[in-house]
Amino acid sequence: xxxxxxxxxxxxxxxxxxxxxxxxxxxxxxxxxxxxxxxxxxxxxxxxxxxxxxxxxxxxxxxxxxxxxxxxxxxxxxxxxxxxxxxxxxxxxxxxxxxxxxxxxxxxxxxxxxxxxxxxxxxxxxxxxxxxxxxxxxxxxxxxxxxxxxxxxxxxxxxxxxxxxxxxxxxxxxxxxxxxxxxxxxxxxxxxxxxxxxxxxxxxxxxxxxxxxxxxxxxxxxxxxxxxxxxxxxxxxxxxxxxxxxxxxxxxxxxxxxxxxxxxxxxxxxxxxxxxxxxxxxxxxxxxxxxxxxxxxxxxxxxxxxxxxxxxxxxxxxxxxxxxxxxxxxxxxxxxxxxxxxxxxxxxxxxxxxxxxxxxxxxxxxxxxxxxxxxxxxxxxxxxxxxxxxxxxxxxxxxxxxxxxxxxxxxxxxxxxxxxxxxxxxx
Amino acid sequence: xxxxxxxxxxxxxxxxxxxxxxxxxxxxxxxxxxxxxxxxxxxxxxxxxxxxxxxxxxxxxxxxxxxxxxxxxxxxxxxxxxxxxxxxxxxxxxxxxxxxxxxxxxxxxxxxxxxxxxxxxxxxxxxxxxxxxxxxxxxxxxxxxxxxxxxxxxxxxxxxxxxxxxxxxxxxxxxxxxxxxxxxxxxxxxxxxxxxxxxxxxxxxxxxxxxxxxxxxxxxxxxxxxxxxxxxxxxxxxxxxxxxxxxxxxxxxxxxxxxxxxxxxxxxxxxxxxxxxxxxxxxxxxxxxxxxxxxxxxxxxxxxxxxxxxxxxxxxxxxxxxxxxxxxxxxxxxxxxxxxxxxxxxxxxxxxxxxxxxxxxxxxxxxxxxxxxxxxxxxxxxxxxxxxxxxxxxxxxxxxxxxxxxxxxxxxxxxxxxxxxxxxxx
Numbered sequence: 001x002x003x004x005x006x007x008x009x010x011x012x013x014x015x016x017x018x019x020x021x022x023x024x025x026x027x028x029x030x031x032x033x034x035x036x037x038x039x040x041x042x043x044x045x046x047x048x049x050x051x052x053x054x055x056x057x058x059x060x061x062x063x064x065x066x067x068x069x070x071x072x073x074x075x076x077x078x079x080x081x082x083x084x085x086x087x088x089x090x091x092x093x094x095x096x097x098x099x100x101x102x103x104x105x106x107x108x109x110x111x112x113x114x115x116x117x118x119x120x121x122x123x124x125x126x127x128x129x130x131x132x133x134x135x136x137x138x139x140x141x142x143x144x145x146x147x148x149x150x151x152x153x154x155x156x157x158x159x160x161x162x163x164x165x166x167x168x169x170x171x172x173x174x175x176x177x178x179x180x181x182x183x184x185x186x187x188x189x190x191x192x193x194x195x196x197x198x199x200x201x202x203x204x205x206x207x208x209x210x211x212x213x214x215x216x217x218x219x220x221x222x223x224x225x226x227x228x229x230x231x232x233x234x235x236x237x238x239x240x241x242x243x244x245x246x247x248x249x250x251x252x253x254x255x256x257x258x259x260x261x262x263x264x265x266x267x268x269x270x271x272x273x274x275x276x277x278x279x280x281x282x283x284x285x286x287x288x289x290x291x292x293x294x295x296x297x298x299x300x301x302x303x304x305x306x307x308x309x310x311x312x313x314x315x316x317x318x319x320x321x322x323x324x325x326x327x328x329x330x331x332x333x334x335x336x337x338x339x340x341x342x343x344x345x346x347x348x349x350x351x352x353x354x355x356x357x358x359x360x361x362x363x364x365x366x367x368x369x370x371x372x373x374x375x376x377x378x379x380x381x382x383x384x385x386x387x388x389x390x391x392x393x394x395x396x397x398x399x400x401x402x403x404x405x406x407x408x409x410x411x412x413x414x415x416x417x418x419x420x421x422x423x424x425x426x427x
Numbered sequence: 428x429x430x431x432x433x434x435x436x437x438x439x440x441x442x443x444x445x446x447x448x449x450x451x452x453x454x455x456x457x458x459x460x461x462x463x464x465x466x467x468x469x470x471x472x473x474x475x476x477x478x479x480x481x482x483x484x485x486x487x488x489x490x491x492x493x494x495x496x497x498x499x500x501x502x503x504x505x506x507x508x509x510x511x512x513x514x515x516x517x518x519x520x521x522x523x524x525x526x527x528x529x530x531x532x533x534x535x536x537x538x539x540x541x542x543x544x545x546x547x548x549x550x551x552x553x554x555x556x557x558x559x560x561x562x563x564x565x566x567x568x569x570x571x572x573x574x575x576x577x578x579x580x581x582x583x584x585x586x587x588x589x590x591x592x593x594x595x596x597x598x599x600x601x602x603x604x605x606x607x608x609x610x611x612x613x614x615x616x617x618x619x620x621x622x623x624x625x626x627x628x629x630x631x632x633x634x635x636x637x638x639x640x641x642x643x644x645x646x647x648x649x650x651x652x653x654x655x656x657x658x659x660x661x662x663x664x665x666x667x668x669x670x671x672x673x674x675x676x677x678x679x680x681x682x683x684x685x686x687x688x689x690x691x692x693x694x695x696x697x698x699x700x701x702x703x704x705x706x707x708x709x710x711x712x713x714x715x716x717x718x719x720x721x722x723x724x725x726x727x728x729x730x731x732x733x734x735x736x737x738x739x740x741x742x743x744x745x746x747x748x749x750x751x752x753x754x755x756x757x758x759x760x761x762x763x764x765x766x767x768x769x770x771x772x773x774x775x776x777x778x779x780x781x782x783x784x785x786x787x788x789x790x791x792x793x794x795x796x797x798x799x800x801x802x803x804x805x806x807x808x809x810x811x812x813x814x815x816x817x818x819x820x821x822x823x824x825x826x827x828x829x830x831x832x833x834x835x836x837x838x839x840x841x842x843x844x845x846x847x848x849x850x851x852x853x
Contacts, residue, residue, distance in 0.1 A: 024454070025452070025454030025455065025793075026454075026789060026792065026793045027789050028789050028790055028793055058711070066721075067710065067711075067717065067721070070710040070711050071709070071710045071779060073710075074709050074710045074779070074782075074783040074787075075779045075782045075783055075786070076782070076786055077782065077783060077785065077786020077787040077788070077789065077790065078786070078787070078790070079787070079790060094790060095790075096786060096789050096790075099786075122724075123721070123722070123723070123724035124724060125724070126724035126725065126749070127720060127724050127726070127727055129749070130679065130724075130725070130726055130727040130747065130748060130749055131727040133678035133679040133749060134678075134679045134727055134747050136677075136678040136679070137567075137568055137677050137678055137679050138567075139566075239676060240566060240674070240675055240676025240677065241563075241566040241676075242562045242565065242566060243559060243562050243563050243566070272503060273503075273506070283503065283506065283508055284499060284502070284503060284508055285503070286495075286499035286503065287496070287499040287500045287502075287503045287504070288503075295552075295556075296552070298551075298552055298555055301555065301556040301559040301560065302556075321559065321563075323555055323556070323559050324555065324558055324559045324562050325555075350504070353504075354503060354504045357504060357505060357506045358503065358506040359506075360506060360525070361457070361505070361506025361507065361524070361525050361528075362506060364455050364456050364457045364525055365455075365457050365523065367454075367455045368454070368455045368457065368793065368794040368795055369793055369794050370793070425676075
């Protein structure tokens with residue numbers, strides 16, 4: 001057990017990992033339970049099952065029948081939600097500190113006692129389908145879905161977390177329940193609490209509510225390994241609308257490789273700190289290289305980068321909205337010229353310094369909120385451990401401009417990329 | 428830390444009339460500035476729709492001190508941000524930075540508000556970005572439903588009936604001179620409010636604001652403030668006003684059903700907040716979420732919002748549904764509106780909703796941004812520095828009769844504005 005005055009990390013006998021951190025800025029606390037299951041654990045036929053299971057955990061247990069938990073949280077002035085991603089499914093509540101125990105009772109209960117009532121499962125099918133249809137209304141979703149499918153032909157990262165429509169139409173209640181029973185157990189979970197409490201008292205509360213659940217079976221391993229990419233892949237999506245989009249993804253290193261931080265600095269030089277959107281975002285990127293090359297030149301109206309920490313190797317992404325009157329080809333050409341420059345010459349020390357300062361500022365901003373702190377502690381524990389988050393600035397600060405050029409040469413190659421274009425039918 | 432109030436909010440008026448409010452929070456080394464100027468889309472002509480927002484946007488494109496490139500190089504190098512955006516009644520602004528970079532952020536903000544240069548090339552770039560965004564809007568079901576709803580709910584001459592962002596036609600025709608003229612006619616310190624919240628001593632915050640805005644004088648030659656006629660009367664809707672926007676190729680329809688609602692200063696505004704929370708907020712989106720999403724599985728979202736604001740901002744229900752379920756969803760929404768108008772809310776449901784509204788205050792006041800926004804509202808609507816401390820008492824005093832009365836006053840299941848945007852009916 002790691003232990004200092006305001007931070008605790010320990011593992012209960014049933015396998016549940018527990019992280020607790022005191023934060024006394026406001027009289028609030030945030031409690032999260034993370035499960036190591038997401039679309040990474042899915043295959044064709046049951047794509048979207050983790051996300052649907054997440055919805056079903058809001059549909060009631062015997063102790064907290066449907067609607068009772070969220071109303072109880074609301075009555076105490078709290079917020080309550082869940083989310084599903086490639087590598088995890090997580091549930092959280094943020095409440096005035098003196099009421100946080102309610103969140104522990106709800107999570108301990110629904111970890112094992114969710115009912116998956118057949119009628120509720122049927123009603124939720126149309127809600128999930130509606131969620132997918134809402135996403136399909138956005139051309140950027142349609143492009144991203146096709147692009148990722150082309151970038152990954154073996155690994156489940158190639159499928160969006162919401163799942164394929166045919167699977168959403170045909171999955172059964174029993175499949176959903178089996179998925180729940182397989183992955184929802186203390187030995188596959190992580191509890192995180194951040195707030196205005198005494199860390200040792202919070203640990204006692206967590207033990208009281210969450211140590212009684214027995215550990216589950218062994219978790220099925222994810223065996224998929226994406227083969228190396230051998231050559232550029234290209235995807236075109238045609239559809240309604242009058243605005244074109246360009247999206248390019250490059251195979252990227254995992255967070256466990258030193259290249260990850262050099263790529264983070266490269267992304268900051270190319271697209272600003274926008275790649276760290278999980279930190280809360282809000283920063284502009286108008287002094288970045290790609291903004292100057294694409295937006296200031298009036299070829300595009302927006303450009304952004306995305307480098308997301310994941311368990312298995314993922315991609316580094318670049319996206320642009322093509323300005324009315326221009327084409328994806330023009331944007332791609334200008335973008336390519338800019339990438340060639342960052343491969344040929346190192347970025348400047350000023351650009352590297354800017355990336356580090358931006359990260360420092362974003363850390364300060366996110367520390368205003370217990371919810372944001374708990375999110376980052378839990379998230380980093382999913383793909384590495386919480387020290388990854390704590391050491392983020394130090395690791396970024398140790399990157400050199402030579403490192404940045406090396407990763408640009410290694411990853412920003414034509415054969416390592418998948419290029420996607422959305423071509424609207426009204427342009 | 429206690430609820431912000433007279434004991435820890437400093438309020439100071441500069442000689443030129445700018446009101447400065449500050450509250451310290453040293454738990455993180457960051458600081459937020461938030462404020463507004465008394466100029467907005469209410470001051471633009473209908474044929475110039477989008478001018479106020481375009482002008483506000485253009486302020487960050489260059490000042491006499493810095494070019495566009497310099498502004499963002501300096502800001503982003505500090506991990507800081509400055510934002511100016513034109514609203515209907517006011518133009519809002521804000522900064523976010525580490526405390527050590529507050530002087531830089533304020534200097535850039537002051538340059539934007541006081542010495543903008545409107546570089547012609549930058550204006551054209553910005554125009555292209557706005558026009559592309561309007562192209563995207565034309566194919567966005569949520570945004571088209573919103574645009575259409577406002578046209579239906581408000582008289583055509585009312586500023587609320589017009590798009591804040593403008594239209595392709597108006598944005599295309601606005602000239603640089605229009606922007607410069609709009610700026611000169613309305614930007615000034617009169618009625619300006621600035622709130623500073625974060626890791627800066629109050630005295631230091633006041634000095635820093637005074638340094639950059641204290642010598643901003645009300646213009647000698649130019650009027651420096653638009654004369655605003657009272658907003659046109661907004662009559663109550665007495666029939667069903669429905670319009671459908673067809674966007675081929677979409678898979679989901681967005682529905683907005685609503686009414687002009689109470690202004691923030693209306694005596695029944697807090698009654699409306701409680702009523703709206705019951706209708707479409709509490710838990711997972713209140714009664715609407717329970718009925719339309721949960722019980723019938725018709726929608727991923729089905730919720731309601733009451734805006735308030737300086738004028739009769741909308742009170743509306745928003746839902747995203749499968750195109751085949753549009754009629755059924757509207758029927759269900761109307762049934763919930765009818766229920767809240769005709770049946771008094773039960774004591775338990777009322778108590779639960781009040782507990783949520785009062786109990787969630789600490790969460791809304793957790794971050795510097797949350798506190799700054801709350802303090803800005805205190806000043807904007809003249810609520811008093813002790814308002815947040817009185818808030819629970821005000822909410823708890825609201826009765827079931829008041830909730831029903833406010834519903835009957837503003838809502839009607841047989842007369843409403845209804846906008847639907849989605850694929851054409853099969």
